[in-house]
Amino acid sequence: MFVKVCGLATTADIDVAAAAGADAIGLVISGTSVRGLARDQVARLAAHVPSEVLSVLVVNDTPAAEAAGIARELGFGALQLHGTAYGERDFAEAFDVFPRLWRATSLKDRPDTRIGAYREDVLLLDSSDAGSGTRWDLSLLDTARPEGTWLLAGGLTPDNVAEAIGQALPWGVDVSSGVESAPGVKDHDLIRAFVVAAKTAGARDAR
Numbered sequence: 192m193f194v195k196v197c198g199l200a201t202t203a204d205i206d207v208a209a210a211a212g213a214d215a216i217g218l219v220i221s222g223t224s225v226r227g228l229a230r231d232q233v234a235r236l237a238a239h240v241p242s243e244v245l246s247v248l249v250v251n252d253t254p255a256a257e258a259a260g261i262a263r264e265l266g267f268g269a270l271q272l273h274g275t276a277y278g279e280r281d282f283a284e285a286f287d288v289f290p291r292l293w294r295a296t297s298l299k300d301r302p303d304t305r306i307g308a309y310r311e312d313v314l315l316l317d318s319s320d321a322g323s324g325t326r327w328d329l330s331l332l333d334t335a336r337p338e339g340t341w342l343l344a345g346g347l348t349p350d351n352v353a354e355a356i357g358q359a360l361p362w363g364v365d366v367s368s369g370v371e372s373a374p375g376v377k378d379h380d381l382i383r384a385f386v387v388a389a390k391t392a393g394a395r396d397a398r
């Protein structure tokens with residue numbers, strides 16, 4: 192089970208997520224999120240991510256090509272274009288600059304669920320309110336389950352991630368609010384508990 196912890200704000204957050212066994216961490220640039228970082232903070236934190244952990248730049252209101260330029264310049268492993276504001280043309284423009292793209296969307300918006308439909312490597316299914324801790328109706332997946340490298344997100348916590356994995360059967364999971372003590376403040380014990388719960392459930396369901 193691939194596990195990403197998103198919205199990290201300090202080098203200590205990164206150290207804890209990496210030591211806990213997270214496969215990826217997300218750094219957010221956003222004018223709408225409490226987790227939005229300034230570009231110099233992003234540069235400093237991205238440089239701190241250990242090589243065995245995938246660094247993902249997460250954006251929801253930065254033009255796609257501009258975000259791709261930042262991801263390339265700062266040496267990110269992937270760029271997560273989050274939300275339906277990013278259309279196929281945005282992905283094409285980003286791809287020309289930085290080809291390792293993740294497409295984050297919501298089933299509520301009836302997206303194309305074929306992985307790679309917009310040339311992305313990874314599809315991420317979230318609620319329609321990114322980073323809000325909102326859960327969504329996973330039974331929607333019964334008729335629209337992607338095949339392959341897709342991540343489940345939206346209101347996951349250490350307490351509910353195992354059940355969510357059992358129902359949704361994703362390739363990976365992504366969490367932001369569910370491992371915080373206050374909006375934008377990561378709780379290190381919750382990060383550790385989340386990674387253990389997700390990895391344990393993933394191993395269970397793989398049997």
Ligand SMILES: O=C(O)c1ccccc1N[C@@H]1O[C@H](COP(=O)(O)O)[C@@H](O)[C@H]1O
Pocket residue numbers: 197198217219221224225226227249250251273295315317321322323324325344345346347365366367368369
């Ligand atoms: O985490 C954020 O604040 C954020 C802001 C803008 C775009 C995406 C963001 N995070 C993504 O939101 C989901 C999960 O959120 P939550 O666990 O429900 O709070 C996840 O895909 C994050 O990558």
